[in-house]
Amino acid sequence: MSRLLVFQHVAAEPLGTLDRLIRRRGHRIKFVNFERHPDAQPCIDRYRGLIVLGGPMNVEDHAHRAHLLTEMRAIESALRQDKPVLGICLGAQLLAHVLGAPVRRQREPEIGWYEVATTQAGRTDPVLAPLGDGAPLFQWHNYSFEIPSEAEHLARSSTCASQAFRYGKSAYGFQFHLEASQALIERWLATPAYRAELCAAAGVQDADTIRARSLREVAAMEQRAEQVFGEFLDLAGRPYRRITLGSR
Secondary structure, three states, X not given: OOEEEEEEOOXXXXXXXXXXXXXXXXXXXXXXXXXXXXXXXXXXXXXXXXXXXXXXXXXXXHHOOOHHHHHHHHHHHHHHOOOOEEEEOHHHHHHHHHOOOOEEEEEEEEEEEEEEEEOHHHHOOOOOHHHOOEEXXXXXXXXXXXXXXXXXXXXXXXXOOOOEXXXXXXXXXXXXXXXXXXXXXXXXXXXXXXXXXXXXXXXXXXXXXXXXXXXXXXXXXXXXXXXXXXXXXXXXXXXXXXXXXXXX
């Protein structure tokens, strides 16, 4: 049975639309929830790929969140084994950090909908090409990464130059939340800690603006997400079908 390893940091940031895409293909998902099990020591060896989700913590918090160091070691192991890795938001920052790139607080946070433009490399990338020249994508971050020196820069926005990168053939970092659905966005807007972060952030979209824009944009983003995530999941291969005697 084909299995993917998923690192989750808080209940409010699940796989989103990526969950059903993975299951529809027949992969099994092994979640490691570090909020519940901060001392977990997952091993990538038995899995076809690794997905590292977002969360409210930051790379620099590893001094008092030892699981972040655990995650970085797992990412390093996956890279050594040439297994597909997808980092989303915090996950992308951890991947960039492992690859030697700085992760810093942004001058302007991105919370809400932002136009993300692909680079020339992004428009021809096997995974990100379905975005075309770019699209409005959902964001929620105060920190961002620099593009690792040996990685391909795939996308940028006007307020955050580093939106996506590829390292090697199958390791991807996405700063944006392509996995977000309307329900997940509403969940973040209703979560007290996230709402407080939104209210404290100067110059970003307010909750009503985000909600109205989501109603207009989220369906198109879900269609793009299905294509992009589908291409990434192809890197992990299709699950093997068990053939029984007498079947064809």
